Amino acid sequence: MNLEMRDHVRKREEDDDEMMLFILPALHLIGTDGVALRECRIPRHTSSLTCEMFVKELLEGHVKNCQIAFRMEPHIFKSLAN
Numbered sequence: 001m002n003l004e005m006r007d008h009v010r011k012r013e014e015d016d017d018e019m020m021l022f023i024l025p026a027l028h029l030i031g032t033d034g035v036a037l038r039e040c041r042i043p044r045h046t047s048s049l050t051c052e053m054f055v056k057e058l059l060e061g062h063v064k065n066c067q068i069a070f071r072m073e074p075h076i077f078k079s080l081a082n
Helices: 003-039 051-060 063-070 074-081
Strands: none
Touching (some): 051 074, 063 074
16 A cells, blocks of 8 residues: 555544544433433324224225235235135
8 A cells, every 4th residue: 555545544544533522422412311302202102092993994094094004905904804
């Protein structure tokens, strides 16, 4: 390896070290403040429907909702269930 290339590699390593001096403290701050963020989360699955009512709503509702929940179309789900 020639001297110019070796110097370039060393420079990149020094730049990487300097970047880590910035990134590691930032990650630490995110980790310690993350506790407060978790406590402020809004519940996602808050449906008042029972399991049977929820499945029925998915099967009779928009096709996309069924595809997202079951990863298949309603007629395929019904065929498998029967």
